[in-house]
Amino acid sequence: MNAPMTSPWAAAGLVLRRDLALAFRRWEQVTHPVVFFLMVATLFPLALSPKPSLLADIGAGVVWVSALLSSMLALESLFRADVEDGTLEQLTLSGQPLAILVLAKTVAHWLLSGVPLVLASPVVATAFGAAGTAYGVLMGSIALGTAVLSLIGSVGAALTVGSRRGSVLLSLLVLPLVMPVLIFGARATDLALHGDPSAAGPLWLLGSMLILALTLTPFATAAALRISLE
Amino acid sequence: MGTWTWFHKLASPPHFYRIAGKMIPWYAIPAVVLIVCGVYGGIVLAPADYQQGDAFRIVYVHAPAAWLSLLCYTVMATAAAVGLVWRIKLAHALAAATAPIGASFALLCLATGSIWGRPMWGTWWTWDARLTSQLILLFLYLGYQALRSAYDDITKADRASAVLAVVGVVNVPIIHFSVTWWNSLHQGATVIRAGGPAMPPSMLIPLILCFFGFTFLYAALACVRVQAEVLRRERNAHWLQDAMGARGAKE
Numbered sequence: 001m002n003a004p005m006t007s008p009w010a011a012a013g014l015v016l017r018r019d020l021a022l023a024f025r026r027w028e029q030v031t032h033p034v035v036f037f038l039m040v041a042t043l044f045p046l047a048l049s050p051k052p053s054l055l056a057d058i059g060a061g062v063v064w065v066s067a068l069l070s071s072m073l074a075l076e077s078l079f080r081a082d083v084e085d086g087t088l089e090q091l092t093l094s095g096q097p098l099a100i101l102v103l104a105k106t107v108a109h110w111l112l113s114g115v116p117l118v119l120a121s122p123v124v125a126t127a128f129g130a131a132g133t134a135y136g137v138l139m140g141s142i143a144l145g146t147a148v149l150s151l152i153g154s155v156g157a158a159l160t161v162g163s164r165r166g167s168v169l170l171s172l173l174v175l176p177l178v179m180p181v182l183i184f185g186a187r188a189t190d191l192a193l194h195g196d197p198s199a200a201g202p203l204w205l206l207g208s209m210l211i212l213a214l215t216l217t218p219f220a221t222a223a224a225l226r227i228s229l230e
Numbered sequence: 231m232g233t234w235t236w237f238h239k240l241a242s243p244p245h246f247y248r249i250a251g252k253m254i255p256w257y258a259i260p261a262v263v264l265i266v267c268g269v270y271g272g273i274v275l276a277p278a279d280y281q282q283g284d285a286f287r288i289v290y291v292h293a294p295a296a297w298l299s300l301l302c303y304t305v306m307a308t309a310a311a312v313g314l315v316w317r318i319k320l321a322h323a324l325a326a327a328t329a330p331i332g333a334s335f336a337l338l339c340l341a342t343g344s345i346w347g348r349p350m351w352g353t354w355w356t357w358d359a360r361l362t363s364q365l366i367l368l369f370l371y372l373g374y375q376a377l378r379s380a381y382d383d384i385t386k387a388d389r390a391s392a393v394l395a396v397v398g399v400v401n402v403p404i405i406h407f408s409v410t411w412w413n414s415l416h417q418g419a420t421v422i423r424a425g426g427p428a429m430p431p432s433m434l435i436p437l438i439l440c441f442f443g444f445t446f447l448y449a450a451l452a453c454v455r456v457q458a459e460v461l462r463r464e465r466n467a468h469w470l471q472d473a474m475g476a477r478g479a480k481e
Contacts, residue, residue: 159390163380172376176369177401180408227389
């Protein structure tokens with residue numbers, strides 16, 4: 001009776017392409033979090049002191065806190081527009097596994113909000129006096145970290161999308177859950193900036209957290225979305 | 231099916247409302263007795279610590295509060311998962327009733343730890359692993375409460391917060407280990423030594439009494455709060471109006 005169903009992964013690819021296409025037409029959705037990231041990083045030298053020795057000490061932490069806040073800001077938009085115009089309801093009813101579609105949306109979100117931060121992070125690190133040799137670990141840790149943030153954050157975004165109180169609530173839910181990411185990410189960056197070869201340790205831990213988040217959070221996000229849409 | 235009838239019966243609000251009411255004295259009286267005995271034993275009978283003097287006696291509140299804050303999170307997440315899977319409203323009510331109790335114990339643990347830290351370490355707060363993970367646990371409770379209060383619809387609040395509680399309980403061990411490693415990476419000598427000298431029985435027995443006392447206290451508080459939750463949720467139900475009806479009609 002039915003036409004042959006699209007396979008789940010093909011459907012996920014379509015969702016990914018759609019989200020990217022939408023974002024490229026509304027470019028500020030991508031650029032605003034990056035500008036926010038740069039601004040927050042600017043606040044620290046202004047608030048503390050421009051002494052190079054101090055800046056070198058706090059550089060890793062500043063990059064990470066700024067990236068964390070910026071990605072919190074971007075999370076807000078993950079599901080909201082799609083809930084408002086009914087797209088998400090259609091996705092839920094499409095007969096495809098919602099967890100996979102949600103994973104595709106989260107990947108799109110990471111490509112749009114995480115990758116720009118990865119690209120911008122060397123700029124900030126340089127401003128805090130980092131040596132060029134550390135950029136690989138820095139960008140790798142930011143890439144892994146923002147991916148975990150997007151995945152854990154998607155659960156929070158799905159839980160709050162049905163309520164009227166937006167981003168503050170979202171941050172309250174997500175920030176305690178992502179503190180381990182901050183700990184290991186900042187640690188890896190800090191070790192790399194100081195030329196310590198043991199930076200690989202925290203990076204591996206970040207990677208294992210990413211795998212854990214990748215396997216578990218899509219189901220939680222899908223369940224949360226179903227509750228929010230009821 | 232026979233084995234499960236007690237379960238279904240327990241899950242029915244009227245039945246549980248009655249049982250909870252009957253159980254309150256059975257939990258509250260042992261709680262009072264145990265806590266009074268434990269605190270008396272701890273403050274009056276136990277000898278002063280050879281290193282910490284009398285200041286260590288705050289452990290009789292501090293350690294049970296820490297234990298209860300973790301127990302409450304486990305109870306909350308378990309009840310939330312049960313509610314989510316089997317759609318038992320009463321389990322959600324238990325989770326909702328437990329969260330503020332757990333948050334209070336977490337806060338009590340932090341406050342007493344801070345008061346204890348002042349004479350011992352010379353500071354109100356130190357970024358020790360245990361303190362930090364306790365603080366994050368408090369934040370988790372606050373997030374849960376915030377999410378609940380964001381929804382007007384109680385069923386939605388139940389199920390959304392249940393997802394958060396389950397996600398949180400997966401995260402608690404990760405947070406604990408990451409904070410421990412973070413700390414060991416940051417500073418060498420930590421103020422709290424793991425293990426430490428074993429406690430003599432005169433110190434240990436009051437502590438055990440307090441542990442059980444606090445646990446009974448939680449059970450009593452949970453019964454009271456679940457009753458209140460049931461009242462709030464079932465205020466339009468017939469059985470409740472029948473139970474309260476005689477008085478309600480006269481007023």
